Amino acid sequence: MIMESKRKKESPSSPESTQFPDEVLERVLAFLTSHKDRSSVSLVCKDWYNAERWSRTHVFIGNCYSVSPEILARRFPNIRSVTLKGKPRFSDFNLVPQNWGADIHAWLVAFADKYPFLEELRLKRMTVSDESLEYLAANFQNFKVLSLLSCDGFSTDGLAAIATHCKNLTELDIQENGVEDRSGSWLSCFPESFTSLEVLNFASMSAEVNFDALERLVSRCKSLKVLKVNKSISLEQLQKLLTRAPQLVELGTGSFSQELTTRQYAELESAFNNCKNIHTLSGLWEATALYLPVLYPACANLTFLNLSYTALQGGDLAKLLVHCPRLQRLWVLDTVEDKGLEAVGSYCPLLEELRVFPADPFDEEIIHGVTEEGFVAVSFGCRRLHYVLYFCRQMTNAAVATIVQNCPDFTHFRLCIMNPGQPDYLTNEPMDEAFGAVVKTCTKLQRLSVSGLLTDLTFEYIGKYAKNLETLSVAFAGNSGRGMECVLGGCPKLRKLEIRDCPFGDEALLSGLEKYESMRSLWMSACNVTMNGCRQLARKMPRLNVEVMKEDGSDDSQADKVYVYRTVAGPRRDAPPSVLTL
Amino acid sequence: MSASGSVSTVSRDDNLVLSSEDSSSPDESDLELGLGLSLGGNCGFKLQQQPASGAQYARIFTAKDFPSSSLSSSSSSLSRTNHASAGSKRSADSVANAASSWLFAFTLLANPKFRTYASWGILGILCTILIDMGPTASQVVGWPPIRAYRRNSMANQAKSVATEEYNSMIEKHKRKNGVVEKTTNGSNKNNGTSRTRTSLFVKVNMDGIPIGRKVDLGTHSCYETLAQTLEDMFHRPTTTITGMRSSIQEHDTRVEATRRSKLLDGTSDFVLTYEDKEGDWMLVGDVPWGMFLGSVKRLRIMRTSEATGLAPRLQESSGRQGNKPI
Numbered sequence: 025m026i027m028e029s030k031r032k033k034e035s036p037s038s039p040e041s042t043q044f045p046d047e048v049l050e051r052v053l054a055f056l057t058s059h060k061d062r063s064s065v066s067l068v069c070k071d072w073y074n075a076e077r078w079s080r081t082h083v084f085i086g087n088c089y090s091v092s093p094e095i096l097a098r099r100f101p102n103i104r105s106v107t108l109k110g111k112p113r114f115s116d117f118n119l120v121p122q123n124w125g126a127d128i129h130a131w132l133v134a135f136a137d138k139y140p141f142l143e144e145l146r147l148k149r150m151t152v153s154d155e156s157l158e159y160l161a162a163n164f165q166n167f168k169v170l171s172l173l174s175c176d177g178f179s180t181d182g183l184a185a186i187a188t189h190c191k192n193l194t195e196l197d198i199q200e201n202g203v204e205d206r207s208g209s210w211l212s213c214f215p216e217s218f219t220s221l222e223v224l225n226f227a228s229m230s231a232e233v234n235f236d237a238l239e240r241l242v243s244r245c246k247s248l249k250v251l252k253v254n255k256s257i258s259l260e261q262l263q264k265l266l267t268r269a270p271q272l273v274e275l276g277t278g279s280f281s282q283e284l285t286t287r288q289y290a291e292l293e294s295a296f297n298n299c300k301n302i303h304t305l306s307g308l309w310e311a312t313a314l315y316l317p318v319l320y321p322a323c324a325n326l327t328f329l330n331l332s333y334t335a336l337q338g339g340d341l342a343k344l345l346v347h348c349p350r351l352q353r354l355w356v357l358d359t360v361e362d363k364g365l366e367a368v369g370s371y372c373p374l375l376e377e378l379r380v381f382p383a384d385p386f387d388e389e390i391i392h393g394v395t396e397e398g399f400v401a402v403s404f405g406c407r408r409l410h411y412v413l414y415f416c417r418q419m420t421n422a423a424v425a426t427i428v429q430n431c432p433d434f435t436h437f438r439l440c441i442m443n444p445g446q447p448d449y450l451t452n453e454p455m456d457e458a459f460g461a462v463v464k465t466c467t468k469l470q471r472l473s474v475s476g477l478l479t480d481l482t483f484e485y486i487g488k489y490a491k492n493l494e495t496l497s498v499a500f501a502g503n504s505g506r507g508m509e510c511v512l513g514g515c516p517k518l519r520k521l522e523i524r525d526c527p528f529g530d531e532a533l534l535s536g537l538e539k540y541e542s543m544r545s546l547w548m549s550a551c552n553v554t555m556n557g558c559r560q561l562a563r564k565m566p567r568l569n570v571e572v573m574k575e576d577g578s579d580d581s582q583a584d585k586v587y588v589y590r591t592v593a594g595p596r597r598d599a600p601p602s603v604l605t606l
Numbered sequence: 607m608s609a610s611g612s613v614s615t616v617s618r619d620d621n622l623v624l625s626s627e628d629s630s631s632p633d634e635s636d637l638e639l640g641l642g643l644s645l646g647g648n649c650g651f652k653l654q655q656q657p658a659s660g661a662q663y664a665r666i667f668t669a670k671d672f673p674s675s676s677l678s679s680s681s682s683s684l685s686r687t688n689h690a691s692a693g694s695k696r697s698a699d700s701v702a703n704a705a706s707s708w709l710f711a712f713t714l715l716a717n718p719k720f721r722t723y724a725s726w727g728i729l730g731i732l733c734t735i736l737i738d739m740g741p742t743a744s745q746v747v748g749w750p751p752i753r754a755y756r757r758n759s760m761a762n763q764a765k766s767v768a769t770e771e772y773n774s775m776i777e778k779h780k781r782k783n784g785v786v787e788k789t790t791n792g793s794n795k796n797n798g799t800s801r802t803r804t805s806l807f808v809k810v811n812m813d814g815i816p817i818g819r820k821v822d823l824g825t826h827s828c829y830e831t832l833a834q835t836l837e838d839m840f841h842r843p844t845t846t847i848t849g850m851r852s853s854i855q856e857h858d859t860r861v862e863a864t865r866r867s868k869l870l871d872g873t874s875d876f877v878l879t880y881e882d883k884e885g886d887w888m889l890v891g892d893v894p895w896g897m898f899l900g901s902v903k904r905l906r907i908m909r910t911s912e913a914t915g916l917a918p919r920l921q922e923s924s925g926r927q928g929n930k931p932i
Binding site: 116 | 748754760
């Protein structure tokens with residue numbers, strides 16, 4: 025596209041001129057949205073670097089400690105939208121201490137100075153306090169979009185501040201955070217004059233909100249496209265909301281189980297019937313077979329169905345899926361079992377993404393859930409499948425081989441055999457060949473999570489074949505550090521490597537010396553890495569931050585949890601005492 | 607820590623599995639204990655609790671007890687214990703330290719000739735140590751990799767599913783015209799096997815005391831212990847809830863119901879009531895515990911004089927003031 029514009033622009037001016045005015049280049053570059061493209065552009069030459077930095081309005085920072093707010097502001101003067109990710113992903117599973125860091129406040133203070141016209145802030149795994157939210161509400165007059173995913177540190181008081189003061193807010197998206205849910209009164213803080221909301225997601229919050237306030241809000245925000253309410257909203261209330269907002273494109277219901285009269289049931293059905301634009305459906309807590317049929321009229325255009333909070337049986341899922349022929353993304357609980365997945369294979373030929381979550385992951389006596397057969401059934405019916413997250417209790421090498429043969433286009437293959445170190449249950453062999461098949465067949469593979477009994481052979485395969493792999497998650501696997509060396513030596517595009525409970529030691533850690541600067545981060549916990557090894561790494565690679573988290577009572581020489589990441593900002597100064605920066 | 611690819615080299619003596627125990631009935635069952643050991647010499651083990659009407663028993667079994675065809679399954683459990691020990695290093699290691707020093711005693715116990723009451727005593731001490739260790743070693747920290755929000759959400763759902771089924775059984779007998787019935791959504795599996803793994807904090811207010819408390823119903827498994835806790839809370843206002851109640855993976859409370867609570871048997875000036883999902887105030891104790899968990903929103907310790915119209919719970923003549931017999 026740039027080349028086209030260049031040619032067009034060149035015709036009226038002198039054919040000899042190869043310089044064009046910066047303003048023109050900037051206008052052209054404004055069309056570039058992908059940050060990868062922009063990074064490439066900025067490397068062409070000094071003029072292009074400058075044009076790019078002046079024209080960039082959105083910045084994505086995958087690790088908040090890789091750069092400082094000052095450096096950011098110096099390079100990009102015109103930012104309107106910031107996406108920041110903080111803690112390492114394993115903090116979602118309680119492996120990172122509470123006060124680890126990734127506090128947004130320093131960023132906000134810098135932004136208030138350099139980007140007073142900031143409009144959008146999307147945060148993932150950051151610590152956000154109520155004070156920060158209040159600061160945000162007070163200092164950015166143009167603020168429009170706030171998205172908080174997996175964050176912690178704030179309460180509903182902070183949200184109240186946002187609702188009260190952000191007069192131009194279009195999006196409030198609060199997902200799966202460690203939020204202190206004091207009361208639902210924050211929702212009532214939106215002033216009566218406020219009408220700009222387009223996206224509202226408070227599905228993962230628990231406190232009951234004032235329904236009247238919600239209903240009035242929905243009525244007056246005519247541009248509302250996305251509404252995801254929480255469990256406290258009943259079916260009767262949902263019906264009222266749907267009547268006010270039939271234009272919704274994404275809907276998250278509340279509790280989907282209530283004793284309704286026949287008339288109420290009909291009214292609900294009619295409300296869904298009027299919602300012809302819905303393409304995403306979620307929520308559906310406690311939904312039973314009795315109530316799901318009210319959804320059928322709204323399912324014709326459905327592309328994303330999230331049933332991962334609904335304990336549905338296979339037969340009932342089948343009945344629902346018959347009405348969802350256009351489905352592209354499906355999230356379910358493993359209560360649907362293989363029978364439900366067979367229905368997925370039968371009725372959803374356009375499916376691209378499937379996530380199966382365990383309903384009861386901690387009970388070892390349970391022998392229900394999904395098996396390899398369900399996954400195989402889906403692969404036969406859904407040839408376009410490219411993203412899978414699958415929690416199961418048994419798997420075989422042969423099944424995985426069949427699956428990737430049917431669906432060679434996998435970009436994200438995340439298989440979690442829930443019992444650590446479990447072999448192929450039919451042959452008792454390690455699961456090496458399964459993941460070997462995945463990396464050999466799926467050349468576009470970007471993300472891989474392995475599980476089950478795995479030897480170094482798995483990692484030899486990965487290093488040899490997974491040439492597009494960017495993210496690798498490993499747990500309870502490998503015989504020796506050689507496994508890690510294979511991966512570090514072999515995967516050219518590797519950006520994130522997270523390892524737990526594997527027998528990889530200092531030699532393996534140090535084998536990736538040069539590699540780590542081309543990666544975003546490395547996480548290793550409960551491996552055989554020592555403090556000496558980490559110190560060596562830190563000494564040899566000054567542009568990496570090597571952080572060690574010690575657990576109480578552990579051996580002084582062991583590095584229990586290691587987090588290594590590249591940075592231009594130097595060692596961080598806000599680490600708590602349990603985190604040592606080497 | 608090594609993988610179990612070469613598990614065939616594990617000697618039989620190494621392959622012991624540990625169970626929890628209560629040494630109160632040594633004559634009845636053989637005391638069976640086991641300790642899973644890895645090839646690398648790390649200690650890991652799997653703690654199995656087998657509740658049998660309140661009493662727990664233990665078994666020592668050696669590799670002899672595993673049929674040879676299941677060597678693979680024992681090897682997989684061995685590899686699991688290997689990794690489990692590493693994953694939950696803190697709890698496993700500290701218990702392993704205690705446990706490894708008792709290993710010799712256990713191998714002696716496996717041999718009937720050496721069984722003595724002194725050994726039972728040793729085991730009793732060990733078991734107290736083990737039971738006090740908190741989360742079982744088989745629960746590896748942060749595994750399977752599921753976000754906290756989803757984990758808590760599903761644990762709560764398991765409880766409400768159990769009560770949904772109970773409700774549907776009752777309502778099938780109460781068919782009304784024009785009312786759409788609730789039916790079970792069929793997740794029978796969770797019934798009876800769901801362990802309380804998450805907090806269910808509800809508010810508790812007592813008539814006459816302006817400041818309320820919160821109690822975690824997730825740490826109780828019956829009305830007795832709950833009532834006991836509430837009595838302690840409100841009769842000793844300086845008592846604070848210790849940190850041990852705040853753990854999400856807490857199992858049954860350690861408060862023992864040594865006597866039937868006054869709040870439950872009608873001998874107190876107060877009765878224990880709760881507000882259910884429909885907003886009605888109900889007397890605590892009528893429905894099964896699981897069902898109660900599914901419908902309780904908050905608790906209130908109400909003056910008996912205000913709880914009019916309630917039938918006496920027990921046929922006792924003393925201590926009920928203000929109750930009108932029905």
